[in-house]
Amino acid sequence: MSCKVLVVDDEAQLRDLFSDLLKKENFTVKCASSGEEALDIIGKEDFEVVLLDIRMSGISGLEALKKIKELKPNMIVILITGFGYDEDLITKSKEYGCAGYIGKNMPISRILSSFKLFIKTAKEKAK
């Protein structure tokens, strides 16, 4: 699988890790350090997928998700969180059109496979 991904996280080392991991899996990766920056980049450049951290300084991941979907309704947005299962967050992100919800507490290999699965499912749904 290869597509263009925007990684949004306010922690540089997490951004870099995702970037490295995804590049290794042949994704084309660009990073943004905040929701605001992400919206700015998305306005100028085309992406297929956005990987979005939920808790960030500035606008939250959830707000960013809402705005991205308003701007680009077809964008596949996947949320990533350090929180566990949170009914409210899941319901909201689903409502805003999020394609999937990944916990950081999983082993890396499973995070990657989930990420790919979510993209695949979203693409199939779009067809």
Place this chain on the structure above:
Amino acid sequence: MKSSPQDIQKSVYRIIDNSNAIVLYLDTKGLISICNKKLEEITGKDKGQMTGNHWLDILYRDSNRMINQQMFKAVMDASINYKRPNVFEGSIKDSNHNEHFISWNITPIIDDSHELEGILLLGNDVTLLKERGASLKNIDETLKNIFSSIKEYALYAINLDGNITYYGMGSESLFGWQKNEIIFKQVSLLHSYDDAAYKFPFILEQVRSLGHYELETYLIKKNGLSFPVILSVSQFLDAKGKIIGYIFIAKDITERKKLEYQIFQAEKLAAIDQLAAGMAHEINNPLFVISGRLEMILGQKRLSEKLKEDLNIINTQTDRIRKLVDRFLKFNRKTTPKLETLNINEVIDTVLPLLAYHKLPVVKIDIEKYFTPDLGLIKGDLNQLQEVFLNLLINAYQAMSIDGKITIKTSNFMDKFAEIRISDTGCGIAKENLKNIFTPFFSTKEDGTGLGLSICYNIIKSHNGSIDIESEAGKGTTFIIRLPFIYSPSQKSFRAVDYTDFLVEL
């Protein structure tokens, strides 16, 4: 001036007539020869009407006072026969049928030749006194009732030597000691010895200087159990204002303490909850970076065996932290079950062998299974459901001290739920603990974490099911779990479970 006998007689009659006491002089046959105004007031008859009548006919006009009348007569007869003075108290009715309580003084009058000349009756109307006395008695009775209804207060007093001189108002019910067991004994029976020895000097000093002192402390029941009280101590002063002891009012605050403890527990829980979530989240980020980088390094081909080995150790240990944090989060937030189609009978069968791996009390337990065959299928997370049943079975084991029976029953509940009942014949759970049984950190076991049943509760809830408990102390406990069928035995069409259409990976 010398008075003539006539003057004296007149004077005596006047005195008798104006006396506030009933004066009645009877001849030896009991016929009235002299009476006074006071008797006129009571009987409503004038002296002329009464003179020459038998005293009984004048004083007792209605026959329903027979006993009183007979007793009075007996006393009078005794006085007449033995020529001895007597007293009698009894009631008579006036002309308006009001009752008067009269205290009679009966004096036989003896003539010079030692013969009975007549009987002098002096009667004092003590109705008012009696009424007052009765109402005092009533107040006493009421106070006694009030005091004995007050359960959480005790009032007692000691003298300067520390002996209990008063032990009333709720003391018996609060301490369990009867008054006659404890009165004049040392107050240290009610207070702990330490309290009496070390705290009392300070407390009493405060009371002497301030007149009063209040503190929270513990008192001791007859059975040796201590209980929390608010103790209010005052000086016990005599009429001259001299201190003769101390008065204690103790209020039992056991219930309040329990409530405070529960609130404290709930607050603690909320704080732990918040801390766990915050911590887990904060740890997850750096941990994620570490394990991600590690995995990337391990993916490289040119690593020495030694380095690989070391990195694998780091990886294993990082994974340990990850799992630990995961458990925190799992406790903190319900995790979404990884759903598969399951037959609940089979799930339970997979759990029973797992019991062997747990340190269980050495008791002789029979496990009886009553499974309903062809039970509908449910959607559930095998591991989580195993955890639930394992937890409940271990609990059942621990509830039985010597031997007992565990019964596992599965059935179809209203064609909508698979119902699993796990019963034991163990010690049961006290009523007051039942409501807390699924609360995290609530445990009746000495070494319990209080997480087991709350995890069960969370797991069953996340399966859209229900878990209930029925228990009677001393008889046993039954857990009732209901999990929704995806298709019930009768209706074979598939029922979608609503959260499967959204992808959540945790």
